[in-house]
Amino acid sequence: MLPQLPQALLALADGTVFRGTSIGAAGHTVGEVVFNTALTGYQEILTDPSYCRQIVTLTYPHIGNVGVNPEDIEATKVHAAGLIIKDLPVLESNFRMTQTLPQYLREQGTVAIAGIDTRRLTRILRTKGAQNGCILALPEGQSITEAHVQEAIAKAQAAPSMAGLDLAKVVSTDGPYEWSETEWKLGAGYGRQSAPRFHVVAYDFGVKRNILRMLAERGCKVTVLPATSTAAEALKHQPDGIFLSNGPGDPEPCDYAIEAARELIEHGIPTFGICLGHQIMALASGAKTFKMKFGHHGANHPVKDLDTGRVSITSQNHGFAVDEKSLPANLRATHVSLFDGTLQGLARTDRPAFCFQGHPEASPGPHDIGYLFDRFVALMENKNA
Numbered sequence: 001m002l003p004q005l006p007q008a009l010l011a012l013a014d015g016t017v018f019r020g021t022s023i024g025a026a027g028h029t030v031g032e033v034v035f036n037t038a039l040t041g042y043q044e045i046l047t048d049p050s051y052c053r054q055i056v057t058l059t060y061p062h063i064g065n066v067g068v069n070p071e072d073i074e075a076t077k078v079h080a081a082g083l084i085i086k087d088l089p090v091l092e093s094n095f096r097m098t099q100t101l102p103q104y105l106r107e108q109g110t111v112a113i114a115g116i117d118t119r120r121l122t123r124i125l126r127t128k129g130a131q132n133g134c135i136l137a138l139p140e141g142q143s144i145t146e147a148h149v150q151e152a153i154a155k156a157q158a159a160p161s162m163a164g165l166d167l168a169k170v171v172s173t174d175g176p177y178e179w180s181e182t183e184w185k186l187g188a189g190y191g192r193q194s195a196p197r198f199h200v201v202a203y204d205f206g207v208k209r210n211i212l213r214m215l216a217e218r219g220c221k222v223t224v225l226p227a228t229s230t231a232a233e234a235l236k237h238q239p240d241g242i243f244l245s246n247g248p249g250d251p252e253p254c255d256y257a258i259e260a261a262r263e264l265i266e267h268g269i270p271t272f273g274i275c276l277g278h279q280i281m282a283l284a285s286g287a288k289t290f291k292m293k294f295g296h297h298g299a300n301h302p303v304k305d306l307d308t309g310r311v312s313i314t315s316q317n318h319g320f321a322v323d324e325k326s327l328p329a330n331l332r333a334t335h336v337s338l339f340d341g342t343l344q345g346l347a348r349t350d351r352p353a354f355c356f357q358g359h360p361e362a363s364p365g366p367h368d369i370g371y372l373f374d375r376f377v378a379l380m381e382n383k384n385a
């Protein structure tokens with residue numbers, strides 16, 4: 001007989017309730033409920049710091065079939081506030097697996113629900129927009145009561161809105177550190193960068209490890225700094241380039257980061273921003289950002305490079321975007337989303353600085369747009385020429 005899983009429920013702020021089973025820690029969690037359409041990479045998604053305070057529902061129906069391993073993580077812990085899936089397979093198998101998904105979720109204290117109609121949930125989020133929710137996961141043997149339902153709805157309604165939240169500070173590193181690990185290769189695992197050609201200072205607003213690996217892979221020694229580091233602190237390291245990382249929350253309240261980015265870009269040092277870093281570079285250049293209806297979260301988003309006409313299938317995870325109408329004269333659009341026409345890439349016309357809204361480190365996701373990392377290296381090469 002199959003084991004009976006404890007009961008759980010998901011309540012949305014609009015009062016919609018889904019009943020399912022608990023596959024993670026017992027207890028409750030609140031956050032903005034978003035849907036991600038990636039077919040693979042649930043471990044990378046769970047550990048992406050950009051998901052801090054967001055509950056992720058995966059639209060792919062079978063999640064957990066390859067278990068979990070200690071390598072496919074993008075940060076030291078799970079950052080997503082919770083997980084919602086349809087089916088948890090009864091048997092998992094992979095040669096790299098060391099744990100099952102439920103074991104990992106329980107160890108990480110992550111509240112998660114399975115067995116709900118994720119298509120219905122996704123349609124609600126698409127129609128009404130992302131909204132706050134609460135997962136209530138009961139301990140074994142307890143049954144959901146009307147009081148539980150009302151408690152979960154009240155908790156969802158009381159959760160703070162994502163707009164206006166500065167979360168980069170919350171997930172950033174406490175102190176500087178050096179990064180030299182290169183990309184994972186089948187049979188060899190991760191490597192080490194031992195003969196760097198460039199020194200990059202990376203602002204950690206919630207950086208994903210594969211970004212740092214892709215920089216190291218391309219010959220960069222990377223010094224990672226806390227989100228609140230000033231431009232002067234960054235320049236003390238005499239970097240060849242500045243990297244502005246992805247991260248959670250609303251970019252607008254990150255005034256300290258916007259100020260540092262403004263000074264560094266003005267200074268003329270090659271700068272590359274990803275996702276939150278893209279939004280911060282745009283704000284530092286005088287553009288504006290806005291909150292999207294349900295954002296972009298997936299690994300199948302077509303993006304057009306306006307300079308070459310080339311279309312890349314990209315990985316995405318963002319709920320805010322740069323307003324195209326707000327671009328100042330020295331900031332030009334380089335990429336657009338072919339799903340909804342929103343801005344995906346920008347470049348300064350007067351400084352060696354550019355940025356991308358999606359996740360070119362593709363962890364998880366297709367590697368089509370990895371060429372942006374080569375573009376950053378080329379900028380640093382030109383500067384040293």
Ligand SMILES: NC(=O)CC[C@H](N)C(=O)O
Nearest residue numbers: 050246247275276319320
């Ligand atoms: N992945 C990211 O860096 C996300 C940026 C920002 N938190 C957003 O939701 O738009």
